[in-house]
Amino acid sequence: MGTATIAPERPPRPRRRPPAKRRRTVRNNLTAYGFLCAALFCFAMFAWWPIVREVILSFQQTNLVDDPTWVGLDNFRTVMDDPAFGQAWKNTIVFTLLALLCGYVVPFAVAIVLNELRHARGYLRFVVYLPVMLPPIVSVLLFRWFYDPGPGLFNQILDSVGLPALAWLDSTDTALISLVIVSTWMNLGSGVLIYLAALQNIPGELYEAAELDGAGIFKRILHVTIPQTRLILLLMMMLQIVATMQVFIEPYMLTGGxxxxxxxxVAYLMYQYAFVYGGNYGAGSALGLMLMIVLLAVAAVQLRLTRDEKR
Structure with missing residues (x-):
């Protein structure tokens, strides 16, 4: 008796999309790619091309009108021979360190306080974020009046408590820290909101367990809050360093260097080379390239630390 063979089943043929649906899919994809190309074009014109242009200018001598001439490393030598070069880097580094102490720690502390409040939380968040909504030039001009050696608000406060007035912006001892105070006040709100978002994602059970173990508020911050927000802290540290090392508005408007x-x-010295010292755009670009290399190194270290924390 022979055995019957069963023919293998053919896989079902895929249904062809109707022409109308296929055209709609192509049209949607073209729309998405169109928006993507527009974004890439904006990035290329206003972010990437200026970087490429700066690198090219750093090896040229030009006034942006006549034909440029290639000078090799002469612009870098000119910048490094400037007596203000070392002072500019020193001030930038000191400003960055002071800004980390104030503009990095203070927003985190304010966010912790606001996160613990039960009443008027929304109003206080608005008050803290209000300086961010002001144009930077308005904030700087406001602090220029605060620092005025005559009727300035800060000296009036010192006089009311019996302390001598300070030459805030006119003394080499207080000028730089005065700029740090302005920068901290201007950028406080953004940091506070970011920290608040991170704090509200911490499970409440961790704090309850810490309280059952007898941990006080400082131990809860040290063993629960900081470990749970360490990635945000590292990210904010990188953003803080990158932003403060490019400080320009405060010295330009308040002290003129x-x-x-x-x-x-460094940023203010770049401005002087390009727009004050007879339009030496090559030297200004060379200094900007040095600053960019330093910031790239800082960002690489921070990204490496962040990647290690994720493991």
Whole structure:
């Protein structure tokens, strides 16, 4: 008796999309790619091309009108031979360190306090974020009046408590820290909101367990809050360093780099080369390239630390 063979089943043929649906899919994809190309074009024109242009200019001597001439490393030598070069880097590094102490720690502490409040939380968040909504130039001009050696608010406060007035912006001892105070106040709200978002994602059970173990508020912050927000802390540290090392508005509007170059920064020295010292765009670009390399190194270290924390 022979055995019957069963023919293998053919896989079902895929259904062909109707022409109308296929055209709609292609049209949607083209729309998405169109928006993507527009974004890439904006990035290329206003972010990537200026970086490429800066690298090219750093090896040229040009006034952006006549034909440029290639000068090799002469621009870098010119910048490094400037007596203000070392002072600018020193002020920038000191400003960054002071800004980390104030502009990095203070927003985190304020966020912890706001996160613990039960009443008027929304109002206080608005008050803290209000300086961010002001144009930076308005904030700087406001603090110029605060620092005025005559009717300035800060000296009036010192006089009311019997302390001598300070030459906030006119003394080499207080000028740089005065700029740090302005920068901290201007950027406080953004950091507080980011920290608040991170704090509200911490499970409440961790704090309850810490309280059952007898941990006080400082131990809860040390053993629960900081470990749970360490990635955000590392990210904010990188953003803080990158932002503060490019400080320009504060010295430009308040001190002009003085007194005695006590507040001149790398970004402000770049501005002087390009727009004050006869339009030496090559030297300004060379200094900007140095700053970019330093910031890239800082970002690489921070990204490496962040990657290690994720493991």
């Amino acid at each position: 003085g007194p005695e170059n006590a507040t001149i920064t």
